[in-house]
Amino acid sequence: MTAEPDEVRWVRRADALWRVTPTALVVLPTDSVDPIIVGGAAPRVWALLADALPIDAIITLLADTWGDDPQFAEPDVVAVLERLALIGAVERTTSAAT
Amino acid sequence: MPTATPLRSHDDDTAYVDALLSTADGIRLVGLLARAVHDRAVVVDDSTRARIDDLHLEQLAKSLRAERALVDAVRVLRRAGIATRMLGGVALAHVDYSTPELRLFDFATVLVSPGDRARADEVVAHSDELVLRSDLLDEAQLGIDAADLFAPPTRFNLGALELEALPMPQRLLHVCANVARRSTSPVPRLRDVAELVLRNRPHVAEVAIMARRWHAETSVARTIVATWRELAIELRPPIVDWAERITQGDGDGVRSSE
Numbered sequence: 001m002t003a004e005p006d007e008v009r010w011v012r013r014a015d016a017l018w019r020v021t022p023t024a025l026v027v028l029p030t031d032s033v034d035p036i037i038v039g040g041a042a043p044r045v046w047a048l049l050a051d052a053l054p055i056d057a058i059i060t061l062l063a064d065t066w067g068d069d070p071q072f073a074e075p076d077v078v079a080v081l082e083r084l085a086l087i088g089a090v091e092r093t094t095s096a097a098t
Numbered sequence: 099m100p101t102a103t104p105l106r107s108h109d110d111d112t113a114y115v116d117a118l119l120s121t122a123d124g125i126r127l128v129g130l131l132a133r134a135v136h137d138r139a140v141v142v143d144d145s146t147r148a149r150i151d152d153l154h155l156e157q158l159a160k161s162l163r164a165e166r167a168l169v170d171a172v173r174v175l176r177r178a179g180i181a182t183r184m185l186g187g188v189a190l191a192h193v194d195y196s197t198p199e200l201r202l203f204d205f206a207t208v209l210v211s212p213g214d215r216a217r218a219d220e221v222v223a224h225s226d227e228l229v230l231r232s233d234l235l236d237e238a239q240l241g242i243d244a245a246d247l248f249a250p251p252t253r254f255n256l257g258a259l260e261l262e263a264l265p266m267p268q269r270l271l272h273v274c275a276n277v278a279r280r281s282t283s284p285v286p287r288l289r290d291v292a293e294l295v296l297r298n299r300p301h302v303a304e305v306a307i308m309a310r311r312w313h314a315e316t317s318v319a320r321t322i323v324a325t326w327r328e329l330a331i332e333l334r335p336p337i338v339d340w341a342e343r344i345t346q347g348d349g350d351g352v353r354s355s356e
Contacts, residue, residue, distance in 0.1 A: 034159070035159040
């Protein structure tokens, strides 16, 4: 996933309804009947996804937050993004960051 | 919110923790309890923390279901050319609380004008998570002019929509009226009043003028005084002094025409 070109960016879907707590993201994507709870790194990743970001930037920012090496943050970010993409809570865009 | 009421830690008091969770759940204050635990204003053991977190997530899921019903309803109402105002929990959560995670709700309330009510009932699908209202007359028999309710709104974003809430001071007056008419615990609504006042710092003259026009000056003042007394809030905006002056004059002929 980190082999993605830089112009590919990830961002929240604007029509997703959501709440975050310190331990989890609760999100109701537009195509989902029931809210879905995503734990782990999801609350922090979701906060970053207010802006469209390439995955490498998300990993770096999350690692900075944790005071950790990006290589340790990468599996968590990838897992969360895959889950959020699967449920339709985030989307990939190739437009420039705003 | 700074308060003179101290919070206890309850690591070793299972019965108290059970009662605390049950009460917080019953009056929709789990979001505030979860925040207090996270901030270590209330210290609990890991098991209790997990119970509170789970309960909070469950309640947040209910709020999201209500928001879905609301968004779907507003879309069809807009297509039908019907103006709306969001009332109650959904507006308070997004406009008046520091984060919507603190204000929980099981259903969303949408106001339409009385002239649009029949059409609104035709286009909006029935849902347990949505309440349509076209008047506020059952709320303490207020003398509310519809023009006040559909005055230029306070706007907030929800999903991909921009929604309209009542502006101030109408939003404060409506919440105060809710406190006056409900028979259930007033605590969550007093908290709403506190958040509204502390976040918006309403202009005293604007509140006084509209409260008088709605024949609600005394009840609004009583609710604000009760809020500051019951929640022991240390900050004291000017509206609290106004409310105390009104209530102190209540018994000697200063009372409004309510």
